Structure formats: C-alpha cells, structure tokens
Amino acid sequence: MWHTCDLTLKPHPRGFHLITREVVAALPELSTLRVGLLHVFIRHTSASLTLSENASPEVRRDFERYFNHAVPERWREYEHTLEGDDDMPAHIKAALLGPSLTLPILGGRLHLGTWQGIYLCEHRDRGGARTLTLTLQGEQEVRTASSPK
Template identity: 40%
Template sequence: MLQRQTILSVSTSDTGFVDITRHLARFVADSGVKTGLLTALLRHTSAGLVIQENADPDVLADLADRLEAMAPRDPSLYRHRSEGSDDMPAHVRAMLTNVQLSIPVMKGRLALGKWQAVYVAEHRARGSDRQVALHLTGE
C-alpha cells in the first residue's frame, strides 16, 4: 500500500471557482498509484471544495448567483462582522459546499466523469491564499 501527502496552495482573487483538477491529476500521476482513493481537505472555513460541470461556464455563474441568494452579503443579517462584512456569508456558503472530497483513482487517473472538474469555491469577496491537504492511498 502506497501513501502520499502534500499541500496544494491555491490563490483566489475574489468570489468564484478555481479549477484545481489538473493539479490533483498531476499529483496522482506522479504518485505511481494505479488504484486507490484521493482525499482532499480544504483547510479553511470560508471557502469550499466542489465537483461540478467543466463544460459550460454558465453553470458556475448560476451556482454563484444561487449562493449569493442563499447567503447574501447584507451585514444587517449577521451578528459576526469582526472579520469583514463578507465573512459570515462566506461561512454559511462553506456550510452549503464541501470542505472535503474523496475521489477514487482507477488506472492511475481520477475517476471523474467526462464533464466533471474539482474547484475551490471562494466565498470571500476578496481573494485569499487557500490550502488543500491531499492524501492519496492505494497501490
């Protein structure tokens, strides 16, 4: 059984989605693991990890719009404001998205579907440097 770990650094510029699929695929390819499981954990509470469509950018735009509707950036709606008016809505959005994903590895590749990609979903209005802890096990 092989195990590999690393920290992937992802810079975001504002609210939206950053495709990290190629970074994950490279990590798997470089590991030598042919069959296994990749676990990714976003080490933050105001962003998320999601698997979504990679073909039509309108999907990501619509998702961003729905997240805005569910957790608007209206400071009058929240008690917690000490880290900025966008922080509490970002926490709510992070609760709606994942912070951890598990992706099977088959034949040395991520077992994602044809139209799937892995994204860091930035929920803060100002970007940030995000960290994704990766753990790969397999043979």
C-alpha cells in the first residue's frame, strides 16, 4: 500500500517544535499498516526536520541556542543577504539538519523510541506556514471475515 498527502502546518516562531501529533493525525491510514515506512519531507529551504527528545522543552531551547551560535546572523562573509539577516543562516541550518525523515511503522503506529519526537525546525523569524509531504508505504493488516474491523 502507498499513500501520500500534504500537511500544512500553522506558522511557528523561530525554534524547534514538536509536530509528531500533527503528523500522525494527518494519517488515519497509518493504523491499517502492519509494517512499513513513513517518509516526511519539508518543502522549504529555510526550515528542516529532525528526530529528538520529545519530553524536555530545555532540549528544544538548547538546539536553538546551539544552532544560533554555530551559524550566526550578520556574518560578514555571507553574500546572500537580500532577504534579511536570518535568511542565509536559515538555509545553512536547514542544509545541516536536512529536509526529510524516514520512520519505521509497526503495528499501525510509528515505531519510535520512548523519548523520540518529530521536530519542525523553524529557522526564520517569520517563516510562515510550512508544508510537509507525507508518504506511507507498507503492508496492511490482513483482515479475515472473523477479524474485527
């Protein structure tokens, strides 16, 4: 079975945001898969995706501080500066973290670790709504006449 859809997320402020619930809610078909993969792709060059700690908000704030330190704004060597001080650093951060995740599915659910969650990494001050393409592939549960639906 293959299924794909787009999910448009509301605008988020700059930072690292848990979006696991939104992704799962957009995929009712997920519950029908015995085994499979979910590919999540962000269709933007100044935001990214990653998988990390889903419980402690300090982790998300530390990610933001680290990346702001590692990839500073207003570095005099940047040539691409017409779209604001946060634009070129956003492209670099997005390239480092990446535009996609491929996640395992087992028993109709994402097969993540206890403390893992999907992050939207918003690298712009005003990035706007972000669109994800979600692609499921997998083997559906076999239902027999006596199986509950």
